[in-house]
Amino acid sequence: GAVVSQHPSRVICKSGTSVKIECRSLDFQATTMFWYRQFPKKSLMLMATSNEGSKATYEQGVEKDKFLINHASLTLSTLTVTSAHPEDSSFYICSASSGGGADTQYFGPGTRLTVL
Amino acid sequence: AQTVTQSQPEMSVQEAETVTLSCTYDTSESDYYLFWYKQPPSRQMILVIRQEAYKQQNATENRFSVNFQKAAKSFSLKISDSQLGDAAMYFCAYRRASGTYKYIFGTGTRLKVLA
Numbered sequence: 001g002a003v004v005s006q007h008p009s010r011v012i013c014k015s016g017t018s019v020k021i022e023c024r025s026l027d028f029q030a031t032t033m034f035w036y037r038q039f040p041k042k043s044l045m046l047m048a049t050s051n052e053g054s055k056a057t058y059e060q061g062v063e064k065d066k067f068l069i070n071h072a073s074l075t076l077s078t079l080t081v082t083s084a085h086p087e088d089s090s091f092y093i094c095s096a097s098s099g100g101g102a103d104t105q106y107f108g109p110g111t112r113l114t115v116l
Numbered sequence: 117a118q119t120v121t122q123s124q125p126e127m128s129v130q131e132a133e134t135v136t137l138s139c140t141y142d143t144s145e146s147d148y149y150l151f152w153y154k155q156p157p158s159r160q161m162i163l164v165i166r167q168e169a170y171k172q173q174n175a176t177e178n179r180f181s182v183n184f185q186k187a188a189k190s191f192s193l194k195i196s197d198s199q200l201g202d203a204a205m206y207f208c209a210y211r212r213a214s215g216t217y218k219y220i221f222g223t224g225t226r227l228k229v230l231a
Contacts, residue, residue, distance in 0.1 A: 044161075103166070
């Protein structure tokens with residue numbers, strides 16, 4: 001149980017375009033979802049926390065207008081990288097928690113974004 | 117603010133041997149959760165073990181066990197009978213019991229398993 005999927009696994013796009021990454025909880029209702037960014041050989045950096053039906057809470061230094069997060073249902077959250085630039089190239093990982101007293105986050109397999 | 121420290125960037129262990137990965141944390145909270153996650157080359161984060169701070173007993177999952185020392189704010193992971201498949205990055209994580217649900221991650225320890 002507790003499976004989280006991400007789509008796409010890899011995406012290459014041109015500078016200036018927008019890219020959408022989907023995160024789905026397959027066998028549980030994810031009240032809370034998290035989006036992380038991971039640089040090579042580094043730890044995970046939390047970008048934002050989203051709760052179903054409400055606006056995401058962004059970490060300090062993360063541009064809200066650039067990284068749009070939508071958590072429209074209990075099984076789906078999306079991250080849209082708008083007007084992508086080469087410096088946005090990275091590995092993006094989502095995780096999901098059933099919220100409330102649940103303490104464990106379950107992670108998706110990640111999406112490698114390359115911006116040319 | 118809470119912090120998590122993993123002081124060993126890299127560790128090596130011989131296959132079938134035992135290795136311990138260190139993690140210390142700083143918090144003023146009395147109730148919280150601690151986790152060890154494994155990230156193999158596929159980069160899929162896998163939960164290895166979790167510990168609830170209010171429980172005295174150390175968590176165990178098959179070959180994985182923790183040494184949780186609350187007063188010392190230490191949470192080490194012991195891997196027994198190491199296998200080649202254990203080779204990965206290991207991240208220690210902290211989460212408050214209430215309020216924000218976000219994790220605070222350590223910087224990770226890369227574990228190499230030698231055949």
